[in-house]
Amino acid sequence: MLGACAVLLCASAACTTTQETLSVAGNRTITDMAGRTVVVPSEITSILCTSPPSTNLVYMVAPDRLAGWNFAPEKGYTPEQYAALPVVGGWFGKETGNYENFISMHPDIIVEGYTTDGGAALASVAERQQKLGSIPVVAVEDTVNATGYSAPIRFMGGLLGEEKQAEAMISFYEGVLATVTDRVASIPDDQRVGVYYAEGPKGLTTDPAGSSHSELIELCGGRNVADCAITAGIGMTEVSMEQIIRWDPDVILAGDAKFYAAVRTDPLWQDITAVKTGRVYLIPRTAFCWFDRPPGINRIIGIPWTAKVLYPDLFGDMDLESLVREYHETFIHVSLTDDQIRGILNPGA
Numbered sequence: 001m002l003g004a005c006a007v008l009l010c011a012s013a014a015c016t017t018t019q020e021t022l023s024v025a026g027n028r029t030i031t032d033m034a035g036r037t038v039v040v041p042s043e044i045t046s047i048l049c050t051s052p053p054s055t056n057l058v059y060m061v062a063p064d065r066l067a068g069w070n071f072a073p074e075k076g077y078t079p080e081q082y083a084a085l086p087v088v089g090g091w092f093g094k095e096t097g098n099y100e101n102f103i104s105m106h107p108d109i110i111v112e113g114y115t116t117d118g119g120a121a122l123a124s125v126a127e128r129q130q131k132l133g134s135i136p137v138v139a140v141e142d143t144v145n146a147t148g149y150s151a152p153i154r155f156m157g158g159l160l161g162e163e164k165q166a167e168a169m170i171s172f173y174e175g176v177l178a179t180v181t182d183r184v185a186s187i188p189d190d191q192r193v194g195v196y197y198a199e200g201p202k203g204l205t206t207d208p209a210g211s212s213h214s215e216l217i218e219l220c221g222g223r224n225v226a227d228c229a230i231t232a233g234i235g236m237t238e239v240s241m242e243q244i245i246r247w248d249p250d251v252i253l254a255g256d257a258k259f260y261a262a263v264r265t266d267p268l269w270q271d272i273t274a275v276k277t278g279r280v281y282l283i284p285r286t287a288f289c290w291f292d293r294p295p296g297i298n299r300i301i302g303i304p305w306t307a308k309v310l311y312p313d314l315f316g317d318m319d320l321e322s323l324v325r326e327y328h329e330t331f332i333h334v335s336l337t338d339d340q341i342r343g344i345l346n347p348g349a
Contacts, residue, residue: 033155034114034122034139041136044160046107050128051092053143053296054113056288060297060331061156061166067107070095077286079334091128092294093234099131109136113143113152144212144295146219146303147181149173153297168330173300176323180307183314184221193310195222196249196274197292201258203269204244205236212295217253220307225249241268248273251310252280253291260347281309282347287332301327305345320345 028042046067049055059066063082070090075083088105090097102110112128114121122139129137140155142148150170157166195217199205207213208226213235217224225247231237252274254260260282269275283291283302290302304323308315321341328336336344 030138030159032139033141033152034125036122036125036139038136038138040138040159041108044108046105047109047111048088048102048105048107049111049113050090050097051113052090052294054111054140055090056294056296056298057113057140057143057152057156058111060169061153062160062162063333065160067105073287074285077328077332077334077336082333103132103135107135109138112137112139114139114141115144143297146215146295146299147177149297149300169297169300172326172330173297176300176304179318180220180303180315184307184311187221187311187314189223192221192223194225194247194250195310196225196244196247196252197255198252198259198263199236199255201256203252203254203256203259203263204241205238207231207235207237207292211235213292215295216291216299216302216306220303220310222251222306222310245271250274250277250279253306253309254280254282255289255292257282257347284344284347286328286336286344287334297331300331 026042027039029037029039032038045065047058047062047065048067049058049070052070055066055070059082063079066082066085068086068088070088070092072087073083086105088097088101089095110128110132112125114125125137125139138159140152143152150173153166153169153173154163157163157169197206197214197217199207206226206228208228208230209218209224211230214224214226226237226239227247228237228239228243250273252263252272254263260280263269263280264275264278274280283289284305288294288296288298290305291299301324304315304318304320308318308320321338324341324344325336328334
């Protein structure tokens, strides 16, 4: 028994939909995605999450239920009433959350995202529940897997009674995912675009293939040129200019606006193919980044964007402006003007 909330390991596999088994005295019993039996309020109106991918999931499915952010979203693209929610921190990257802070806000539930690494993930969820006492902790799987977003979206929609919203999100996501993966599957390995993901104001940190932070490169048919170690957790492995010259990427995806503004005139970068051919692109950031940080469902719009950046001819018929508009209306709960969309897709133009 963990606090007043009964949390038991279930023998079944991870669930993709909320399973409600009992409703008593204002509570109901569900099976979360880790197969745990959890007693939650019948009406869930206030939710905190322990990390940004889960927070973004809750916001996108049911923004009025979110009680706080792990870090603040970009205010210019987030409706004011949601941008004003408090920042409560959490457990992600190098951040260590404050349990007393979470408890003091009296959320109905706390959502803990986890990856499918077996017992370690379940042990982490159990520890979180123990320290949070009577507040139910609901485990949600794979919020950082760009090819596995449908299950957590559907689970959250069922948990919160927002099935229609969840299915609209899934329809958009599965549509862009199928379009991109089907087309890039036929690209021969020796014809795949070499991509460098430049992070930091000098572009000298990156994430290689196999990292969740650079996942969209491979998903969209690119070849991540970074031949370096993966830095666990927050990522951002430091590399040298000499390594980048040796890798000589065809495309650079810039995560930092300062680097993007300087790289085209920086003499250190002038011999890089991507710079010489003008194929350096600033990764868009509206309410959340489209490509990474966090590597959550905010990256759904990054799938078509990355694909079209890497292979503009292959995706010449893709109406990216319409997709950007639909994504923001469906996921971010905001309507963008034509000028905003053009500015996002053509920075500095």
